[in-house]
Amino acid sequence: MRVVIVSRGIPSDRYKLQGIFEYDQAKALAKYTDNEIFFVALDLRSVRRWRKWGTHEYYKDGVHVISVNVPLGRVPDRLLDRIAIRKLKRVFSRISRSGKIDIIHGHFIENGYYSLEAAKFSKIPVVVTEHRSDMNKKDLSQRFFDLGERTYHRADQVIAVSSALGKMIKKNFDVDVETIPNIVDLNDFEYNENAMRSRDIISVGSLSENKNFADLIRAFAIAFPSEQRKLIIVGSGEQKHNLEELAEKTGIRDRVKFMGTLSRCEISEEMDKAQFFALTTKSETFGVVFIEALAKGLPVLATRCGGPEDFVNSRNGVLVGKGSLEEIVRGLKYLDENIEEFDRREIADDVEKSFAGEVVAKQINQLYLTTVKKRSGNGKNN
Template sequence: MSKDYILEVSWGCPSEKWPTNGLFQFDQAKALKEIGENVVFLALDVRSIKKWRKWGLNTFEKNGIPVYEFNFPYGPLSPKYKFIIQDYCFNRAISAIEKKHGKPQCIHVHTCQQALAVSEYCRLNKIPYYITEHVWPIDMGAYVNERMKTTYKAATKVIAVSNALSQVLKDYCGIDCAVVHNIVDLNSFEYAPSNKRDDGVYRFVSAAQVEYRKGMDILVKGFSEFLKSGVKSYLTIMGDGSQLENVKKLAIELGIQDYITYTGKYERKQFAEELHRSDCFVLVSRDETFGIVYVEAMACGIPAIASMCGGPSDIIDDSNGLLVPMEDPHALAEAMKKIVNIEYDSEKIARDCRQRYNSQKIAKEIKAVLYDQGNDFGE
């Protein structure tokens, strides 16, 4: 049996078919393992039945970490029933985990939505649980909302991934959070200045799921206004989503379709390669609790433009990019004009990024939260 292990609980585990599902959470599990923690990873995957995968409990090892994945694809159910299903999945999975590894010394769960399933188990077994929150609280109806507030308050500690999210959680249910930024796996993102092309063209790149909240429509409108300044420039939009066709239509309506390239779905390696060909990363989301892609860009020495939508305000300052108001294409166009003429120290951007967001540093900060509660994990 495993001794004194941390059970990491997520909404998914990355796979070949779903490479971004639970990616950041599994990165954190890897980082904790790398600093000497004993970790078991549990994915409670209750995504829509449209994202088909095998039902039930699946066990395997990934990067030396035991993984338990309980899949329960479901249909159009209310949040209340979704969490009943999630409770069932957790109870089935924890039984299998205990048989192999014994009871965990603590549970570190990602988002309160997943923590709903572990809180009663932890209360009955006197096991501390910690929540790292990645998403804004949303209205899921009175029953779920009250259960979430109770789950937050019963946690040994709640960690928010940005100062903006920490403040929202304090306003939402009166809890004081620790702030620890997301772990970012920077292995694919290296500073490579020699890859830049000296052809007088300024290249912007954006990468995200092309959904309303990511503000790709704002980006296209702002880029259209920026092009009127006469700067020779191109924009690459990486990602797929429900709004991609609408974004393409908007570019055609604005007459700038020849200045934008769309890559569709991408992986980290492809994103890194595109960053090495680009001069600036830009993503003007309508909300972000953190913003992994900004960090990945900066690890390559690329400055960034972001909207003041929450998380990016922790990441971007005058040394590495520009912040603009939300929902403001004109402000974005002005920032694009400005950033073209700023000579950033790309090597310093990359170096500072690695100092702030390397996995070992963030893992130690997470571990420090556990130590602060009087526990002795890893000793």
């Protein structure tokens, strides 16, 4: 099949996480299936986000990349939508000149909507994968409610990256949703049997209000008031100064180490030194960093925030209530006191079986085959 994946962008040296979930999936589909993969990186960010403007076409990692860079940023939604749809129409037409497009796969609600509009009346099946935490709310903004109404009911298949997100979409829009997790590139997060572990705890994420490092710092101070272990925090963001002040106020500034942004390889090395992983997020549609920690054999502490409930269990960690300082403290102590009960090799092996590229790519490919077959039988238009 000829598959067109529509993404927010593509990872670069400057913006390593831009479109990372979508691109990891595209690479795996190219490697583990017989499909021809076109990756449309539709980057509509502000002019301040540096990249080469215009449309550029090249091959990378077995994927045919078409990068469409339009410096828009904060423009009215209707204008943004019109430009995006027009650009996609041109790209779809361009791809179709060399052969039929069998299926289009838009990631995130906006690209799902743009894909449906651009493929209108073409009879090409459109699959939409939802990652957005904005769609995992009971009270949606008008913008996202309208996008959901225009998108989910028209898509041939809606995928959510976690069961909690899928249930919320079903509740808000009354559509059937398939759950398929993100592919996690585990090449940099292989289990190290010979890791020299300390008693330090590691956490990784943007220093934002949603990641809620404040509760983790408070809980760490309560759970381990005088021990010489450290809390290692990897990431950067607008909350850094506030978090440094909080660590000072709680009397543990010398035991909280802010590492800043690190590469995947550097994060993997830091995980090899840690006792376990902890992150007290308020809302998560999936949680790739938890999977990366588990792949390294680290038990994890996670909040019941939407994503981790699908894969964190008593064999690999502990789930606590989000915003519950008491439960977080209790969870940290539990992992510390019972750390020898966890089989690190088994934890890592379980991740490989569930989230490796080959496993998830085959699930997605089967969904493509089923969707194309179903569409050919009912002749549905977008």
